[in-house]
Amino acid sequence: MGAFAAGDMKGGPHDKDRADKETSEKASLSPTLAEIASNSTPGKAYSPIVLAGSVRLIELVMLLGAGVLVHELHVAPNWGRSLDYYLVMPAMALAAVAVMQSLGLYSTASFRAPIRDGMKAAAAWTLVFIFALVVLFFFKLDDSFSRVWLLGWYALGLALLAGERLALSVIVRVLTRQGKLERRTVIVGGGELADPVLRELAAQESGDLRILGLFDDRADARSPDVVAGYPKLGAVADLVDFARHTRIDLIIFTLPITAEERILEMLRKLWVLPIDIRLAAHTNKLRFRPRSYSYIGNVPVIDIFDKPIADWDVVVKNIFDRVVGAMCLILAAPIMALIAIAVKLDSPGPILFRQLRHGFNNENIEVYKFRSMYVDKLDHSAAKQVTRNDPRVTRVGRFIRKTSLDELPQLFNVVFKGNLSLVGPRPHAIIARAAEHVYEEVVDGYFARHRVKPGITGWAQINGWRGETDTPEKIQKRVECDLYYIENWSILLDVYILAMTPFALLKAENAY
Template structure:
């Protein structure tokens, strides 16, 4: 079965053979966790490269179009009523609101906001206009029964219908151009890889290729096996590596969906792979097209027509991302304004207390292990500043300045991170606290101390978090402290809501009064 063009393998058979031969013979030792080795760099090239922009959520896109169209209906209705001086502003406003909401609801039921329809408006616009015409006709009857029949009502509804039909047609043409542009740039792609080869993997790839879904792009296969059951080319797609390689690739480039082809009966092998992959901010699904078990249809979700079982979902997705981003920027900007006197006075105090810069910048782990530069007020003497967190600050640490002790205990040193939130967008107000890239405990990285440590990076880090307000802030000098932080961070991720963020922000000042672990 020939793969769909949009999902075709980026390399030929000879290229894949050379890639794997090079990976087997050219495996330099990594001393810097932020740099991929040469073999993984080639795998990244096969998976689409590093410079991949974030996706545009189809849910948010279609929802935004629905909001725009509802607003267009309401605006044209109100303007028409005002221009023709409809006798009752209240009646015209009520009818405009009800018709707008009913039309938006019916269009959604008819699936007129799906991506496929948005790309090709020719079939959607006539149905939209037909629905609007029916609702305007019903409105005319209701107005007549209510005693508002006559030339003015008829003229208002006719003008509203005509102007709304023109506005909707124009808007759909503009939306179609925009959606097609996003499609060409890969912003609507669901970048997908398959885990597991053999016959099940081949059948899954063929089933997905037959659907010719322009938004599903398959980059290849990852499989831990290295025998005849795991060839370098499967159904026209390359084998890019094993599951450990997939973790590295997903850290370096955007992977939106991981599809497992393993049978449910391969429980032990499935669990071993999931243990490595669940830390990624990626949807993970188990293909059920070959399963002997049969569940109710509602138990499945679908990738095209292929039934899948949901293993893990990307946390904080679709509208939640938009809501959290708006909340962070708005509340963060207000906090910057309100706290500007504190920021100014602290900057002056830091400068007068010791020589050196006011701010301290350090590389820390951000979303999906991305290295981000985080701002703080400098609290250590400039010649003893520890950019790599090689030696954590301890109680009575002589490296800490006089002002530094106060601003560390009160967490005032963290306030410049509001600039990260408002201007850079690589921090949230609330989330797991970002640790330094090279932070360690007893010569071990935190990921070696706590199993599943990197799962806390499935969301953006924050200035404050659930762990911090529960007392797990400050020095992390024991495995228990790191474990507790991670446990609270994962609980936050699993139970996130915007109200949860508000609650954490409100109790953060109270939590800051507990300074026993803050040095």
């Protein structure tokens, strides 16, 4: 986890470098793509899977709470508390959620229809109560439960469901207008094969898909400029740059499965993006079993790539980062205070500095560190890596770099900014080099490591690939470890990496 040089906290040349880089990147887009990227600001998307799961949990707690409330107001004061009630209430609340799930009431489209699907939710709640009454009658348990409690719970639960579904429909419509529930989609491949897919997708009632346009490498009559009313925006290489400037959630290939070489050629360009990639299966003459397909509306597709760490995994990892990161920040506060004093006494200048690095999906992020170099020798662009006995490094700087204590301020990035994770591929400087070549020139598919949020420590660091990357082999091995982490992520792997990091810091051969 060796550090690179950087600018001070007041800004400096790296701010100009960032502006120049962003301007040049925008300039690399065609005028059409640049206009779409500039006018399209949907922000972060909300996962429909997480939304549906949250609604399930809310309705479960709400219905259970209604039963407990009526019980505490009517049953407990008169007859005391009975275990039978506390067994029946969660069972009936769970049964109601299960019935609503079977009726398809936990989809974004359902949330937008509070009257139609609200009536279905009321019917599900009623069905559960009718079934419960039948069970109580046949098992002669009707005298064991208060009828007032049953009626009160049913009425209160019904009212809460109605109000919650109405409020939910308003929230979902607002989020949809803001583009936060859209699956922003592009089509790869044009012509007559794309036409039926586009028409089928456009006819969906859910309205979750927003098709931005098509990308196709062909420039002849087989790939017209407009297909089913959607414009051709550029070639596949343009799509990679476009996805760096605006949010894209889904890529659908409309090529025949027999076009293997063409598909593979395009995938070599696109797999570095943190985007779901699907192959439309509507033209396949070879039919697989239904389980082999997933569906986007009524369109069968074959899953090629999934966005890593998505849906509930994102929620779990973010909570883990914020909670554990805050605990680490509190525990490290005395050490950080001592380091800050040492840095200030060792050489004049600011205690902290920030450096521009690559973050998720190649976005530029500022990473905080303790200053370890003399102010007049700072390398704002990290053009030259730090080497053994580097004269630019201060006395305190050598120690905190060797032990990676200079990285501790990155906990601020984790806890407050959220642009770093505790565990992930280490963020590299924008123009970091290995053997006089920038990293992306040395490693094929280098930017695939940016499909997830970068981290303070990672799989590469605990496997010995930290510090100086002065040879192509070192950066190649680091990227291989990063890709292994991305493909095998779990919260237990994060815990293991954090636990092993202190031991890895004892082996500091490449950290200067």
